Amino acid sequence: MAGVCQKTDPLQGSFRGRPGVKFDDVVELWHENRTPLILCALVLLAATRVYIRNKGELKPSKALPKESQSTSVTEDAKRRSNVVITGRINTTGPDGPRRIKGGVVKKPVAEDKVYHDKSRPVKVLIFFSSVTTKTEKIAKQYLATLSRSAAQLSQDTGRRVLKPEVHDLADIDFEDFFVSPAKSAENAYLFYLFLLPSYNIDTINDTLLQHLEETHHDFRIDTAPLASLLGYSVFGFGDKEGWPDEAEGYCFQAKELDRWMSKLTARKRAYPVGMGDMRGNHVERFDEWALGIQEVIAHVARNGSLGEGVPGSGDAVESDGEDVVDEDDGEVLFEDEASGGEKGSSRPLDDVEDLGRMLRTSANKPSTNSKKAPLAVDFTSYGWSTKKRTQVAPVIKEMVAKNSPTYAALTKQGYSIVGSHSGVKICRWTKSALRGRGSCYKYSLYGINSHQCMETTPSLSCSNKCVFCWRHGTNPVGTTWRWVVDPPEMIFEGVKEGHYKKIRMLRGVPGVRAERYAEALKIRHCALSLVGEPIFYPHINEFLAMLHAERISSFLVCNAQHPDQLAALKAVTQLYVSIDASNKDSLRKIDRPLHRDFWERFQTCLDILREKRFRHRTVFRLTLVKGFNVEDEAEGYAQLVERGLPCFVEVKGVTYCGTSTSSNAGLSMSNVPFYWEVCEFVNALEKRLKDKGLRYGIAAEHAHSCCILLASERFSVNGRWHTHIDYTKFFELLEERGPDGDWTPEDYMGEPTPEWALWGNGGFDPRDARVDRKGRKIENVVVREAPPPDSW
Ligand SMILES: Cc1cc2nc3c(=O)[nH]c(=O)nc-3n(C[C@H](O)[C@H](O)[C@H](O)COP(=O)(O)O)c2cc1C
Ligand code: SF4
Secondary structure, three states: OOOHHHHHHHHHHHHOEEEEEEHHHHHOOOHHHHHHHHHHHHOOOOHHHHHHHHHHOOOOOOOOOHHHHHHHHHOHHHHOOOOOOEEEEEEOOOOOEEEEOOOOEEEEEEOOHOOOOOOOOOEEEEEEEEOOHHHHHHHHHHHHHHHHHHHHHHHHHHHOOOEEEEEEOOOOOOHHHOOOOOOOOOOOOEEEEEEEOOOOOHHHHHHHHHHHHHHOOOOOOOOOOOOOOOOEEEEEEEOOOOOOHHOOOOOOHHHHHHHHHHHHHHHHOOOOOOOEOOOOHHHHHHHHHHHHHHHHHHHHHHHHHOOOOOOOOEEOOOHHHHOOOOOOOOOOOEOOOHHOOOOOOEEEEOOOOOHHHHHHHHOOOOOOOOOOOEEEEEOOOOOOOOOOOOOOOOOOOOOOOOOHHHHHHHHOOOOEEEEEEEEEOHHHHHHHOOOOOOOOOHHHOOOOOHHHHEEEEOOOOEOOOOOOOOOOEOOOOOOOEEOOOOOHHHHHHHHHHHHHHHHHHHOOOOOOOOHHHHHHHHOOOEEEEOOHHHHHOOOOEEEHHHHHHHOOOOEEEEEOOHHHHHHHHOOOOOOEEEEOOOOOOHHHHHHOOOOOOHHHHHHHHHHHHHHOOOOEEEEEEEEEEOOOOOOOOHHHHHHHHHHHHHOEEEEEEEOOOOOOHHHHOOOHHHHHOOOHHHHHHHHHHHHHHOOOOOOOEEEEEEHHHHEEEEEEEEHOOEEEEOEOOOHHHHHHHHHHHOOOOOOOOOHEEEEOOOHHEOOOOOOOOOOOOEEOOOEEEEEOOOOOOOOOHHHH
């Protein structure tokens, strides 16, 4: 034994082959002389460094490369360096320690920047877990469906889509699939799908989730080692009888899996996580999800990436950041642009027929950089004129030319500009509803699904400059239409396209619900209230007809400054006028109208609304701005209601946007009323209305938006409020009787207003959870009364 030790222990042998010099001698020598030796070595090192520095020859350290080095790398080399060289992990056994082989792993880059080889086929792997075999059966059926469609997909996309594979999570080694993408014999790009039932007991699901978590946190492995997958999506099964909602654990593991996969793939969520109740709607929900998956696979096969909005293939759209400023719809106005000053330079257009000529003219000439004076079209008065027309064909400008600062400002704020004067934008409630975080007040009050609602305007221009406009930047203002007029077909197609494009961009956003996403791909409502004045657009009636032909409801908000257009307006589902003040002075201060006869126009609009009240659902919208239009104005508003007799009065606290427009107008947070202040006002208004013998009552509320609805008792049947709309009936009436047809708002009154939306119950959508900006759940607390003075 001693012999073996001597042979194997280097400390016991001869030193580096020099006979006679023992290792012990060297150690002793070292101990005797180590201090002078170390000092000498240090002096030598310092001297060498000083010498090199003085000669200016200090080379960058190889261990710590300088940043500038990396910038000199060619683009190509950069791309190559970004390829993930993921280490394979082997285990010495099921319980043995993990060992990593392989090189340095770099952060993955977005897929669109990585070369995608279209000659490589695409393959789908379906993973499932199942304890009581239901999911297993579904997975196998789904495999058969996907296998059948693979051939069709290959044919449609011109890309080889291989037969999919299915894997029971209990049978596979996770290392083979989830540390890096699985090996494919055909060298295929892979797409992962998961069908996962949730279990609050220990199952293979827990092992998988733990594995994914460990992989993500393992410092030796890239945090996103599955980034080279084409995409992934999860469908969860649960049981609503035992776990009624997500807060109680419904489908909780599917959501968790979705989160880990998002991290491991660098957010390659190809489709929102779907959820199905095994005792309820699971077939329907699964079919919807599967349909969406089919479309995504086709897209990815064609293009090699997931498409816009999904990280890894386009710009990620995370809506949280936008939520702060992007508040609600409503007629919103911009700071006046230079165009506002272009007055009096040209003749008025005498009749609407001239618009066609304007359009033709503009089509033939470059309009954007024209120096000629624009044509003023007074759309505030209709009718044939006897005035002689000049013969000179004018050059007409575009309202929002592509190269204008207005265009840049609006697109930066998220608007898609359609043609030259229309816009579409996804409102924050649409995003919120897609994520199950609540819908806008129109869901509570009228049954509008926010995720199926398109917010648009055919006229970005307006004739007011309201102080509470929450869109910042510049936009055209004016009392006359003096721009090119785009045809309604073009606007209609353009706004739909812009809306759907933005909806699709939300596909990869965390928390988007599969069923809502699928529903969102069918617009059902249109809020014509984005910015500008929709009835300013000369072809508004044709545009409305197009919406209605596709059974899209119309909520049109106008600013009560265009009586002629209001009178000529055909059927809309709900017609609003903004009532921003109760008297002339207040209106001037708050709306800052451009028309000199603004008060007369305003009053005429109320009279028109009164006439229309048995044809249209008419609404007064009051926006309360503390210090401007609230105090002591209840009586004034009651008089306006008496004049217009609208079906509904919507009262809403202003939302402060902090723009220059608002601060220039002296607006600050202190002008935003508390909900209890809005409640106090509404109570006061209701009382005044009752005192005048007007039969209105407080019907519903959406406390989250500081919004309360007063309704005419025409909409109270047997003591129950019916503020919701029967949209199908509206279209039936319209199709049967035409846009001038004879019917009343009561004819398309919907079911009773749901209990939760009634005044006193808050109006929170019970399907959804309220969350704060970080996604944490928050309680719905409604304060309807002024807090006691000592609580301030
Ligand atoms: C013990 C047990 C625990 C469960 N826990 C949950 C749960 O936490 N959340 C949920 O949504 N469903 C839960 N479920 C319901 C199952 O997810 C559901 O029945 C599923 O369809 C089972 O799929 P399988 O037959 O493929 O195993 C549970 C079911 C059982 C039997
Ligand atoms: S009505 Fe439509 S556009 Fe307006 S806030 Fe609601 S969801 Fe948004």
